[in-house]
Amino acid sequence: MTECSTGTSETNATYVFAVCHTEGNPDVDGLAGVSRDGPVRCLRTGSLTAIVQTVRGADFTDEAWQTRLTDEAELERYARAHHEVVSSVAARFPTVPLPLATLYNGDERAALALAHESTRFRRALTRIAHHAEWGIKVYAPLSRSAGDDSAGERTAVPADGTGPAPGAGRAYLERKRNLQSRRERRQVDSLRLADAVDADVSRLATESRRLRPHGDGARDDHRVQVLNATYLVEGDRAAELDLLVAGLRERTGAHIEVSGPWVPYSFVGEV
Numbered sequence: 001m002t003e004c005s006t007g008t009s010e011t012n013a014t015y016v017f018a019v020c021h022t023e024g025n026p027d028v029d030g031l032a033g034v035s036r037d038g039p040v041r042c043l044r045t046g047s048l049t050a051i052v053q054t055v056r057g058a059d060f061t062d063e064a065w066q067t068r069l070t071d072e073a074e075l076e077r078y079a080r081a082h083h084e085v086v087s088s089v090a091a092r093f094p095t096v097p098l099p100l101a102t103l104y105n106g107d108e109r110a111a112l113a114l115a116h117e118s119t120r121f122r123r124a125l126t127r128i129a130h131h132a133e134w135g136i137k138v139y140a141p142l143s144r145s146a147g148d149d150s151a152g153e154r155t156a157v158p159a160d161g162t163g164p165a166p167g168a169g170r171a172y173l174e175r176k177r178n179l180q181s182r183r184e185r186r187q188v189d190s191l192r193l194a195d196a197v198d199a200d201v202s203r204l205a206t207e208s209r210r211l212r213p214h215g216d217g218a219r220d221d222h223r224v225q226v227l228n229a230t231y232l233v234e235g236d237r238a239a240e241l242d243l244l245v246a247g248l249r250e251r252t253g254a255h256i257e258v259s260g261p262w263v264p265y266s267f268v269g270e271v
Contacts (some may be wrong), residue, residue, distance in 0.1 A: 003143035013060060013103045014043070015084040016112040017051045020095040025049060026178055031088055034081045035059065044109045046118055052110065053090055062104055062225045083263075090263040094129040096121055124268040131206060131232050132261030134241060137214075138197050139188050139255040194227035197248055197256065204240060205231035209266055223255060232267045 015034060021027065025042040028051060033040040037053035058064065068074050079100055088099040104110035114121070201207045213225040233241055238261065249256050 006020050011057045011105065012037070012054050013057045013105060015055045015060075016043075016102045016104065016110055017053070017082060018089055018097045019045075019048050019050050019114060019121050019125075020093040021047065021122070022049050022093050026051070026089055028085070028092055029127045031085050032081060033085055034078055038267035043107055043111060043151065045224065047112045048114065050110065050114055050122055051085060051171050053085075053105070053145055054163065055059060055103070060101060061262045065101060066092045080193050095263065096128070096264055096268045102204050112199055120269065127207075128267055129263045131264055131267075132157055132235055132238070133264040134205075134231050134233050134238075134258060134260035135217045135262070136197070136201060136227065136245070137225060137257040137259075138194060139257070140193055140226050146216050190226040191226065193252055193254055196252070197254070198229055199225055200244060200248060201229070201231055203240070204237060204244060204266045205233050207232040207267055226254075229242070232264055233261075233263075 017033070017040070025044070026049065028040045028042065032039040033053040035053055035055040035057055039050065040053045043050040043052045069197070075114065082100050086095065089095050090097070104113060198208070198210060208229060210232045211228045211230065213228045232242075241258070245256055245258055
């Protein structure tokens with residue numbers, strides 16, 4: 001689902017947080033949402049329920065939103081408010097979160113648009129029911145031998161400084177070749193480590209997605225990220241995941257970070 005125009009800035013708009021599948025309307029009392037202009041409420045569309053809020057169109061014009069995107073603190077406030085509503089509902093019902101600032105020109109337009117995509121919503125809700133998203137990041141030590149770089153750049157010079165020692169050029173090239181070979185071996189080992197962890201966790205998960213590893217961290221962080229992945233895991237298998245990760249840490253010696261459980265944003269498809 002893409003962001004929709006709110007029309008004129010003088011009108012109100014319907015902000016949609018998520019779509020869920022419930023027997024009745026979920027209790028959303030007390031949720032602040034992204035605006036003080038109206039309460040967070042439910043909007044029925046067929047057998048689905050949209051979690052919505054009435055907001056002022058003037059607060060969500062293209063110009064207003066572009067300004068908000070340049071204000072990191074303000075953008076974070078909106079993102080947190082959006083996520084609070086989504087996570088509160090998702091804790092009780094299968095829920096498809098919608099992107100930040102999904103708006104329609106009123107409830108009727110919102111209901112029509114959501115009903116048009118009802119098949120995709122039902123498919124996503126079936127896929128993520130009773131599941132949570134878990135993130136796993138794997139780091140390998142840089143394990144650079146002391147003096148690797150400097151040794152590769154120096155040539156042997158006699159004590160009197162008159163010129164390179166005999167065979168210095170050959171020794172220099174050999175050091176460079178050895179350094180390159182070590183780097184290549186580390187790269188291969190890192191790829192094998194990432195694949196091994198991903199394969200084991202994927203066997204436990206229902207679905208998985210590998211993301212681009214983050215770049216180097218702080219200068220004093222002597223690690224390199226070799227796996228950045230997210231997994232859709234059944235709710236009753238969380239303890240199994242903990243045991244699996246503990247075993248992988250022991251077996252591989254890698255630093256493995258686990259985050260979650262999260263609302264399965266990564267597994268609801270393009271909605």
